[in-house]
Amino acid sequence: LFVFEANCINFEHTFNCQQLDASELSSSPPKKPAHTATKRSLPMRSSSVLRMASASVPKGNGLRPAPMALLPPIPLYRRLLRAHRKHLPSEMRVLGDEYIKAEFRAHRNVDNPAHLIGFLTEWQLYAQKIEGDEWRGEKIDPGKVAKMSDEQIGQLYELMKAIRERRERGEEEEES
Known part of the structure; x- marks a missing residue:
């Protein structure tokens, strides 16, 4: 300083x-x-x-550690699947793995560097949260929702519906 x-x-x-x-x-x-x-x-x-x-000047503000270097897509993809395997219950893991695979396939041919950096950064932050167990019960940041496009909000809604449907099916199976 x-x-x-x-x-x-x-x-x-x-x-x-x-x-x-x-x-x-x-x-x-x-x-x-x-x-x-x-x-x-x-x-x-x-x-x-x-x-x-x-x-x-050291990176980070003392409360948060300095951000990690951005991982390339394939190692990040593997890290995400490993984190799901290690930290999520089997039902959540299946849903999460399907979602990760679909998102990475959809972004396979993206050429815009800014879009790629944003995509990889957000997935890396997600991996850090999953590995850290701080995510349970956490609500989505309203600032991030405000920045989302209509398509992204639609995807988030579809994800929420899929989670609720699986949860309801799981509760029905437990009762039987």
């Missing part, structure tokens, strides 16, 4: 040294500030400051 603050101060100093007021915009070359170093007279670019800052 200290390195980040020092870089920000250095950036502000360099930026302020480069600013010209209206009197200096004449045809004469700009005056060099007296306090700049002779050896390093090139200004620090904002991109290099951000790069240095991001390298010195």
